[in-house]
Amino acid sequence: MKNYFFAVTLLFVFSACKENKAEPETIISKAQAEDTLNVQEAKNKxxxxxxxKVFDxxxxLDTWKAMKSLIFTMDKPDGKEVIMTNLNSREALLDNPESTIGxxxxxxxxxxxxxxxxKGYDPKYGYNLMFYFYAMPFILSDDGINYADAEPLVVEGVTYPGIQITYNAGVGETPEDxxxxxxxPTTYHMEWLGYTVSFVPGIDKKELHFRRYDNWQKVNGLLLPKTIVGYGYKDDKPTEAKQSTEFIDVKLSKNEIASSKFVKPEKAEFIN
Known part of the structure; x- marks a missing residue:
């Protein structure tokens, strides 16, 4: 009888150890499953x-979908401006010497x-404005987007095929954009972005503005902008080059930024 109870006790302890060992493996597999799901959803669209071909x-796109956070810095006349974003939740922080928007x-x-x-951009739109420009072309894989062929753009004798992007109602703050x-047409690299502006009073909401993307840097296997050049515009065509924005200290990670980073400080105010 003693041997029986001893055997049962050993069996119980062994089973408990197996259960305890299995738990970390389950946690890891859930994280892996989440990444796999993000990639699979992208493939199914x-x-x-x-x-x-542009994504490739x-x-x-699989590499982009595996990433969880993006941080970059712009060196501006008044000082450095840092933008950090959690790619899934879109929690964001824009910080410069004069203000912080979260x-x-x-x-x-x-x-x-x-x-x-x-005196900056309307915070309601400004907190993710440069993130949106910077995350091109991958940001155009978001949900709620419609695609169509657009008239090609001819610049300096080169014809650039176009893809038009519109949004379903209720997607983002300005779905009419x-x-x-x-x-x-040879490399499939993105070179130009035309876009309408609907949140600045007093300008035509249907006319295309332009930014040029022709200088890239490789970060974690992805080509992301090193510079973006704003252009003048007329009749839905770019005219002369204007301001160039350089992006430095770029960090693209498979780890999320702690949500506490995006919590409103006591002295800040919520924007309605």
């Missing part, structure tokens, strides 16, 4: 063939660091 030319996943907030009135991605 019916992207236009030419857009898929920039490192591949999005906690539900609400936008503003912290004005000066005694003067805030329209974008046109123009790509190099």
């Amino acid at each position: 019916n992207y236009p063939e030419n857009l898929t 030319a920039h490192g591949g 999005f906690n996943g539900e609400q936008v907030w503003l912290l004005n660091k000066t005694e003067e009135a805030y 329209r974008y046109v991605l123009y790509y190099n």
Whole structure:
């Protein structure tokens, strides 16, 4: 009888050890399953063939979907501006010497660091404005997007085929916006972006503005912009080069930024 109880006890301890050992493996497999799901969802979407080739030319949509956070810095006349974003939740923080704008996943907030009135972009749109431009072309894989062929863009004797992007109602703060991605017909690299602006008063909301993408840097296997050049525009065509924005200290990671980073500070105010 003693031997029986001893055997049962050993069996119980051995089973408990097996259960305890299995738990970390289950946690790891869940994280792996989440990444696999993101990649599989991207594969299941019916992207236009030419857009898929653009994604591939920039490192591949599967690689982008495996990433969880993006941080980059812009060196501006008034100091460095740092933008960090969690790619899945779109929690975001834009920080410069004069102000900080944050999005906690539900609400936008503003912290004005000066005694003067805030003079930047409307925080409701400004917190992710440069992130959106910077994450091209991969940001165009988001849900709620419609694709169509656009008239090619001819610049300096080169014809760039175009892909028009529109949004379903209720997608983002400005679903009426329209974008046109123009790509190099040989390399399939994105070279131009045409876009409408609907959140700035007093300008034509249907006319295309332009930015040029022709200088890239490789980060974690993906081609991301090193510089983006803003252009003048007329009749839905770019005219002369204007301001060039350089992006430095770029970090693209498979790890999320802690959500506490995006919580509103006590002195900040929520934006309605």
